[in-house]
Amino acid sequence: MLEDKEVKKIAQNIVNISKRSAHVDTGALRRSISYTYVREVVIFRELFYGQFYENSLLEKNARRLMPNGTEWKIVYTNFGGETVEITPTRKGRASQISILKNLTSGTTNKIKALIARNKAKKLKANGEATD
Numbered sequence: 004m005l006e007d008k009e010v011k012k013i014a015q016n017i018v019n020i021s022k023r024s025a026h027v028d029t030g031a032l033r034r035s036i037s038y039t040y041v042r043e044v045v046i047f048r049e050l051f052y053g054q055f056y057e058n059s060l061l062e063k064n065a066r067r068l069m070p071n072g073t074e075w076k077i078v079y080t081n082f083g084g085e086t087v088e089i090t091p092t093r094k095g096r097a098s099q100i101s102i103l104k105n106l107t108s109g110t111t112n113k114i115k116a117l118i119a120r121n122k123a124k125k126l127k128a129n130g131e132a133t134d
Contacts, residue, residue, distance in 0.1 A: 007040065010073055014038040014045045017064045021049075025059035032058050035080075045075040051087070 005013075018038050025032045035050035036059060049061050062077055069075050076090040 005070060005073065007043075010043075010045060010070075011040050013068060013070065014040060014047070014075075017047070017061070017068050020068075021059045021061040021064050024064075036061060043074065045069070045073065047075065047077045049077065049079055051079040051081045 015038070018036055022033050022036050025036065027033065032050055035048065037048050039046045039048070047061055047065055049058060051058065065075055065077060076088055079087045
């Protein structure tokens with residue numbers, strides 16, 4: 004098993020190689036390529052950018068250079084905030100999970116209710132009448 008420093012060094016190398024291979028339009032794609040190492044899982048992040056569907060070679064580089072036995076996944080985010088997570092399976096295939104589809108509808112109502120409660124508490128504390 005590799006140490007944390009070695010895994011971080013490999014992940015940073017993958018990020019650097021991928022930034023060099025990225026399509027350059029405004030520079031947003033290059034800036035978005037990064038990694039995070041949390042709980043022995045390397046999470047690569049990239050902005051899903053443009054019409055080419057292969058923005059950089061991040062996924063190919065991760066498959067090629069990440070050592071066996073090290074968990075990793077790739078999270079693509081588009082400009083609208085939609086997120087897709089790609090995780091390799093044991094046989095080498097990729098599984099895709101859309102993260103934010105189910106969260107947005109339920110969360111918005113709860114946030115609006117929380118804002119309304121806080122507004123009512125503030126008005127009550129100031130002695131103003133509520134409608």
